[in-house]
Amino acid sequence: MTYMKEYYDKITTALDFILEKEEKEIGKAAKQMAEAVSNGHSIYLFGASHAGIITEDAFYRAGGFALFNPIFSPSLMLNVEPVTLTSQLERLEGYGSILLDAKPVKAGDVLFIHSVSGRNPVAIDMALEAKERGVTIISLTNVTYSQQVSSRHSSGKRLFEVSDIVIDNGGEPGDAVVSIHSLSQKVAPISTIVGSFTIHSIVLKMIEMFEQEGKDIPIFRSANLDGGDDYNAQLFERYKEQIHYM
Numbered sequence: 001m002t003y004m005k006e007y008y009d010k011i012t013t014a015l016d017f018i019l020e021k022e023e024k025e026i027g028k029a030a031k032q033m034a035e036a037v038s039n040g041h042s043i044y045l046f047g048a049s050h051a052g053i054i055t056e057d058a059f060y061r062a063g064g065f066a067l068f069n070p071i072f073s074p075s076l077m078l079n080v081e082p083v084t085l086t087s088q089l090e091r092l093e094g095y096g097s098i099l100l101d102a103k104p105v106k107a108g109d110v111l112f113i114h115s116v117s118g119r120n121p122v123a124i125d126m127a128l129e130a131k132e133r134g135v136t137i138i139s140l141t142n143v144t145y146s147q148q149v150s151s152r153h154s155s156g157k158r159l160f161e162v163s164d165i166v167i168d169n170g171g172e173p174g175d176a177v178v179s180i181h182s183l184s185q186k187v188a189p190i191s192t193i194v195g196s197f198t199i200h201s202i203v204l205k206m207i208e209m210f211e212q213e214g215k216d217i218p219i220f221r222s223a224n225l226d227g228g229d230d231y232n233a234q235l236f237e238r239y240k241e242q243i244h245y246m
Contacts, residue, residue: 003178007188010177014194017170018201025167026198029112029138030205032165036110036136037067037206038215042242044103045199046071047114048090048122049078054114054140054195058203059245062222065203066235069244073099076122089122091152096125104244107134112199115139116175116191118146118159125153127162139163140198142191145173169194 001009018026033043045055045068052072059068074080075089089095099122105111111130115123118141127137139159143166146158160166169191171177176186203219210217218235221228236246 003180003187007178010172010188011190011193014170014177014190015197017168018194018198021170022167022198025165026201027205028165029167030202030209032136032138033110033112033202034206034209036108037242039108040241041106041108041110042069042104042244043067043110043112044069044071044105045112045114046099046123046126048073048076048120049086050189050192051114051116051195052077053192054199057196058199060220062220062224062228064200064220065206066218066220066232067239067242069103069242071099071103071126090120091122093121093125093154096122096127097129100126100129105130105133105135109135110138111135112138112140112202113159113163114141114195115159116142116145116169116171117149118142119149119152121153123159124151124155124157124162127159128155128157131162131164136165137163138165138167140167140169140195142171142173142175143168145171145175148173167198169198 045058047055055070059070076086113123131137141159143160146160151158171190175189175191177190178186178188180187207217218239221231223229
C-alpha cells in the first residue's frame with residue numbers, strides 16, 4: 001500500500017466514523033444552533049492555529065451559513081511570526097476570556113470550539129467563561145487523544161469535559177495518521193478535512209430543520225456569480241442583529 005492510499009483510507013475511515021457514530025451529536029448541535037438563530041441569538045466559532053482553519057472555512061463563503069460569527073485573534077493565526085507564538089498564546093490562561101470579551105456574547109448564544117487535543121487553556125477558558133454567561137458550548141475534538149493527555153488549564157479540565165455537546169472527530173492521538181517506515185513520527189493529519197466535513201454537515205442538518213419549519217435559510221451566494229453581491233447584501237441587512245463580523 002502506498003502512503004497516499006493509506007492516507008486516503010484513514011480519511012474515509014474517519015469520515016465514516018463521523019457519519020455513523022457522530023450523526024446524533026451533529027444533529028444535536030444543529031438543533032441547538034437552529035433554535036438559537038430562530039430566537040434571535042448568535043452563533044460563534046473558534047479555533048486556535050490550525051484548528052482555526054475550520055472557522056475560516058465556515059464563515060463568509062459561498063454556500064456557507066451567513067450567521068456564523070468568527071472569533072479570531074491575529075496572534076493565534078498562522079500568518080503570525082514567529083509562528084511558535086500561536087503555541088505559546090494558546091497555553092496562556094486567561095487569553096480565551098479576553099477574546100470572548102471582544103464579542104457581544106450573551107445568554108442563549110452558541111459557541112462552537114474546535115480543538116483537536118482539547119487540552120490548551122485558550123479553548124477551555126473561553127468555554128468556561130461562555131458557560132458562565134449562559135452560552136451553549138459545542139466542541140469538536142478528538143476524545144481518545146484528549147483522554148490520553150493532561151489538561152494545561154488550572155481547572156484540570158479538558159474541552160470535552162466542559163462542553164454541552166461533544167463531537168468526536170474519530171482521529172488518532174497526535175492527529176497525523178500515516179506511519180512512515182523511516183520515521184518515528186506519523187505524517188498527514190486529518191483534523192482539517194474531518195472538521196470541514198463536520199461543520200458543513202451541521203449546516204446541512206440545520207437546513208433540513210429550517211425546511212421542515214418553512215423558515216428562511218440564510219446561505220451566502222458566490223460573489224463571483226451575477227447578482228451574488230446584491231443577494232448577500234440583503235442577508236447582511238436582514239440579519240444585522242445576529243452578524244457581528246461586519
